[in-house]
Amino acid sequence: MKAPVVLSIDAMSGDHGHETVVDAALLALDAHSSVELILVGDEATLRADLQRRKRAGDPRLRIQHASEVVAMDESPSKALRNKKDSSTRVALNLVKQGQAQAVVSAGNTGALMAIAKFVLKTLPGIDRPAIISAIPSVNGHVHMLDLGANAECSAEQLLQFAVMGSALVTATLGIERPKVALLNIGEEEIKGNEVIKQAAQLLASSPLNYIGFVEGDGVFLRDIDVVVCDGFTGNIALKTGEGVARLIYHFIKEEFTRSLFTKLAAVMAMPALKALGGRMDPRNYNGASLAGLNGIVIKSHGSADAQAFATAIRVAIREVEQAVPQRIVGLMAATLPKTPQLVAQA
Amino acid sequence: MKAPVVLSIDAMSGDHGHETVVDAALLALDAHSSVELILVGDEATLRADLQRRKRAGDPRLRIQHASEVVAMDESPSKALRNKKDSSTRVALNLVKQGQAQAVVSAGNTGALMAIAKFVLKTLPGIDRPAIISAIPSVNGHVHMLDLGANAECSAEQLLQFAVMGSALVTATLGIERPKVALLNIGEEEIKGNEVIKQAAQLLASSPLNYIGFVEGDGVFLRDIDVVVCDGFTGNIALKTGEGVARLIYHFIKEEFTRSLFTKLAAVMAMPALKALGGRMDPRNYNGASLAGLNGIVIKSHGSADAQAFATAIRVAIREVEQAVPQRIVGLMAATLPKTPQLVAQA
Numbered sequence: 001m002k003a004p005v006v007l008s009i010d011a012m013s014g015d016h017g018h019e020t021v022v023d024a025a026l027l028a029l030d031a032h033s034s035v036e037l038i039l040v041g042d043e044a045t046l047r048a049d050l051q052r053r054k055r056a057g058d059p060r061l062r063i064q065h066a067s068e069v070v071a072m073d074e075s076p077s078k079a080l081r082n083k084k085d086s087s088t089r090v091a092l093n094l095v096k097q098g099q100a101q102a103v104v105s106a107g108n109t110g111a112l113m114a115i116a117k118f119v120l121k122t123l124p125g126i127d128r129p130a131i132i133s134a135i136p137s138v139n140g141h142v143h144m145l146d147l148g149a150n151a152e153c154s155a156e157q158l159l160q161f162a163v164m165g166s167a168l169v170t171a172t173l174g175i176e177r178p179k180v181a182l183l184n185i186g187e188e189e190i191k192g193n194e195v196i197k198q199a200a201q202l203l204a205s206s207p208l209n210y211i212g213f214v215e216g217d218g219v220f221l222r223d224i225d226v227v228v229c230d231g232f233t234g235n236i237a238l239k240t241g242e243g244v245a246r247l248i249y250h251f252i253k254e255e256f257t258r259s260l261f262t263k264l265a266a267v268m269a270m271p272a273l274k275a276l277g278g279r280m281d282p283r284n285y286n287g288a289s290l291a292g293l294n295g296i297v298i299k300s301h302g303s304a305d306a307q308a309f310a311t312a313i314r315v316a317i318r319e320v321e322q323a324v325p326q327r328i329v330g331l332m333a334a335t336l337p338k339t340p341q342l343v344a345q346a
Numbered sequence: 347m348k349a350p351v352v353l354s355i356d357a358m359s360g361d362h363g364h365e366t367v368v369d370a371a372l373l374a375l376d377a378h379s380s381v382e383l384i385l386v387g388d389e390a391t392l393r394a395d396l397q398r399r400k401r402a403g404d405p406r407l408r409i410q411h412a413s414e415v416v417a418m419d420e421s422p423s424k425a426l427r428n429k430k431d432s433s434t435r436v437a438l439n440l441v442k443q444g445q446a447q448a449v450v451s452a453g454n455t456g457a458l459m460a461i462a463k464f465v466l467k468t469l470p471g472i473d474r475p476a477i478i479s480a481i482p483s484v485n486g487h488v489h490m491l492d493l494g495a496n497a498e499c500s501a502e503q504l505l506q507f508a509v510m511g512s513a514l515v516t517a518t519l520g521i522e523r524p525k526v527a528l529l530n531i532g533e534e535e536i537k538g539n540e541v542i543k544q545a546a547q548l549l550a551s552s553p554l555n556y557i558g559f560v561e562g563d564g565v566f567l568r569d570i571d572v573v574v575c576d577g578f579t580g581n582i583a584l585k586t587g588e589g590v591a592r593l594i595y596h597f598i599k600e601e602f603t604r605s606l607f608t609k610l611a612a613v614m615a616m617p618a619l620k621a622l623g624g625r626m627d628p629r630n631y632n633g634a635s636l637a638g639l640n641g642i643v644i645k646s647h648g649s650a651d652a653q654a655f656a657t658a659i660r661v662a663i664r665e666v667e668q669a670v671p672q673r674i675v676g677l678m679a680a681t682l683p684k685t686p687q688l689v690a691q692a
Contacts, residue, residue: 138596148531151539185494185581193497193578216585220593232539233582235531239562240583244590247566250484251625255618265614272601272608279597 004036004060005320007102007313008094011041012069012087014106014309015302018042021106022049024309029060031310032317036060038100040091042067066090072302076110080118088112092119095295102296102316104287106304112297113149113290120295123325125332127154130161130231131299132168133288135241136280137220143169143178144219144227147288148235155198158182158228159206160332164291165226166208167331171322178225181214183233199228206335216240245280283308287315292328296320350382350406351666353448353659354440357387358415358433360452360655361648364388367452368395370655375406377656378663382406384446386437388413412436418648422456426464434458438465441641448642448662450633452650458643459495459636466641469671471678473500475638476507476577477645478514480631481587483566489515489524490565490573493634494581501544504528504574505552506678510637511572512554513677517668524571527560529579545574552681562586591626629654633661638674642666 011021018041025037039046043065050056050063066087070079083089088107094100096119105112113129122129132145145161146153153161162180169178180203184196196213203210211224216237219227229237252273256266266273278284282301286308290297296319300312357367364387371383385392389411396402396409412433416425429435434453440446442465451458459475468475476492491507492499499507508526515524526549530542542559549556557570562583565573575583598619602612612619624630628647632654636643642665646658 136593138593151531183582185497185578186585216582216587217589217592219586220589221596232531233579236529236562236579237582237586239532240565240586241562241590243563243566244587245594246563247482247484248591248594248622248626251622252618255621255625256615258618258621262615262618265611265616265618268611269602269608269615269618272598272604272611275601275604276594276597279601280594 004034005032005317006036006038006100007104007316007320008038008040008064008091008100009313010087010091010103010105010107011039011046012066014300014304015072016305018045019049020304020306021309022046022053023306024313025061026053026055027306027310028313029058032314035317038062038064038094040064040066040094041069041087064090064094070108070111072108074108074111076108076114079108079111080114086115089115089119092116092295092297096120101320102298104298104300104309104313104316106300106302106309106312109148109299112299116290116293116295116297120293120297122292123294123329123332125336126160126164126292126328127157129290129292130164131288132165132291134285135219135238136285137224139223141285142219142224142227144229144234144238145291146229146231146234147238148231149290150231152232153195153230155195155202158195158199158230159202159335160292162203162206162208162210162226162228163331163335164328165228167327168289168291168319168324169225171324171327172318175225177209179211179223180208180226180228181211181218181224183219183227183229183237184213184215186215195230208335242282283311287312289315289319289324291324294325296324350380351378351663352382352384352446353450353662353666354384354386354410354437354446355659356433356437356449356451356453357385357392358412358453360646360650361418362651364391365395366650366652367655368392368399369652370659371407372399372401373652373656374659375404377660381663384408384410384440386410386412386440387415387433410436410440416454416457418454420454420457422454422460425454425457426460432461435461435465438462438641438643442466447666448644450644450646450655450659450662452646452648452655452658455494455645458645462636462639462641462643466639466643468638469640469675469678471682472506472510472638472674473503475636476510477634478511478637479634481565481584482626482631483570485569487631488565488570488573490575490580490584491637492575492577492580493584494577495636496577498578499541499576501541501548504541504545504576505548505681506638508549508552508554508556508572508574509677509681510674511574513673514635514637514665514670515571517670517673518664521571523555525557525569526554526572526574527557527564527568527570529565529573529575529583530559530561532561541576554681588628629657633658635661635665635670637670640671642670
């Protein structure tokens with residue numbers, strides 16, 4: 001019998017508060033029989049939540065008290081300096097101490113990243129962690145990083161992101177040689193960013209399956225597994241995509257409620273529209289990884305409901321089972337000696 | 347009676363070739379009685395096109411011969427250096443010489459920009475022209491610049507873009523004090539780009555109606571008139587938006603053709619889906635302006651059909667009637683003395 005996966009859950013995180021996280025934890029326990037969860041947060045509050053749900057005695061669930069909470073709008077540096085007993089920090093400490101194998105949090109992204117870097121440190125060869133997530137594409141989905149942790153990046157860091165993304169996709173999806181592309185603009189005359197040109201050279205001489213540049217539309221329409229970019233561009237692209245999707249839903253709703261006829265049509269079209277919604281629903285893509293850390297940290301969207309948070313827990317379980325950080329270390333070691341520029345710097 | 351608007355049309359430009367441009371020109375002539383057009387390109391070819399359409403004798407239409415064509419994938423610097431008699435260059439020369447008041451081209455964007463800068467020069471106080479276009483948003487539309495002409499920009503250039511966008515929106519839409527926002531990422535801890543922070547300071551002390559930062563989703567969902575960003579970010583955002591829109595259409599098509607029931611539903615839903623398509627159709631937003639030049643240059647999408655190209659011609663007509671370059675000069679003059687940093691440099 002294999003050892004259980006133990007996850008620490010930042011139970012005080014997220015816009016909807018602890019009750020939503022507790023509901024998500026119970027959904028995950030029911031769905032994954034070999035998983036154990038540690039709920040981190042105010043003990044009395046969490047115990048009451050469990051008692052109301054008649055799950056206080058669940059043998060696969062325990063509470064770890066933490067007296068503080070990082071606010072969603074709190075400065076990450078202040079949270080790191082002043083809140084030594086925050087639920088986020090205590091949850092990360094459990095991983096550091098080997099009591100848990102991964103953290104799931106819906107808290108303040110900047111604070112989670114800052115505290116995680118401080119507590120867990122980065123993996124050998126990785127300068128800075130990056131945020132990676134699956135997003136929907138014509139082929140199902142594509143993984144993109146960095147989605148906002150590093151506004152400016154060097155070419156070497158973009159190569160590291162490519163390694164991190166490739167290792168994660170191989171580990172969690174079983175794709176042997178994931179297709180990696182660099183996000184860039186298409187116009188030839190435009191002076192493409194120098195960093196991106198250098199990164200393209202590093203990638204081309206690496207053992208990764210680098211397929212070249214991709215433009216913004218190609219992210220969603222081409223057959224690519226990993227899209228690499230700096231955190232500024234990635235964050236703009238991700239949120240632009242969300243904005244356009246929400247705009248289209250807004251238009252769909254307006255068009256289908258315009259007249260009695262279109263309202264009837266909407267009833268007919270409901271199954272197709274629902275299926276469409278499911279394919280684009282950010283809840284089905286919830287759970288971004290803070291890749292490059294010496295430990296597994298999964299960020300759930302702040303607005304996640306219980307079902308979405310449970311999706312993020314599933315992402316954490318898969319990364320633990322597939323030992324993603326070790327895979328990153330392995331692929332980094334295979335990449336370094338074959339990338340002359342990096343060897344020169346090492 | 348007011349003087350006619352005279353436009354020079356780069357008739358050899360675009361993916362679909364001269365016939366599409368000629369069709370667009372005829373559509374525009376029929377729709378705008380006070381407009382005269384100069385078709386620039388191979389005289390024999392264009393004359394044959396007009397004869398086939400029985401419009402060779404149209405008094406509001408003439409042909410200006412140009413012996414060369416800039417290829418869609420040609421290097422802009424080579425096109426500028428070697429093709430002195432290209433349809434693009436000759437069309438721009440007509441504006442320079444005062445024979446036409448604006449150019450409309452569906453050609454190579456980089457080459458159009460390079461040749462336009464060389465032939466027309468930039469307006470006083472403007473370092474570099476930028477590409478600006480309307481894109482759909484929850485309030486109808488929003489103008490965004492730069493969409494790809496300048497990969498890297500200084501804070502002063504972003505301020506100039508804001509002036510250009512404000513003046514254009516005031517001129518063409520009659521909005522007195524357009525709301526201007528800077529595209530940025532939301533995470534507070536992330537080291538926001540230094541250039542953007544400086545640009546925010548410049549904008550805040552300018553007489554423009556600056557309302558702060560906007561994230562990628564807010565471009566489409568908030569009440570903003572002008573979104574300012576560098577050309578790299580703008581190009582990624584624009585194409586990401588196009589990609590997501592196309593992905594959603596792909597999903598809609600798949601979902602509505604899944605079964606006999608959903609196909610029936612699609613027939614019912616067709617009017618609403620068509621209206622939706624119209625609201626997102628890039629053809630209805632065709633016609634990006636190369637703002638900041640000492641002359642009006644409108645770029646039609648390379649893949650534009652005749653109807654879409656005619657939309658771009660309409661954009662050119664409106665900019666001529668509203669004297670957009672003069673408006674930019676005026677607003678620039680009103681902005682400069684009130685922006686201390688710029689005065690110090692002047």
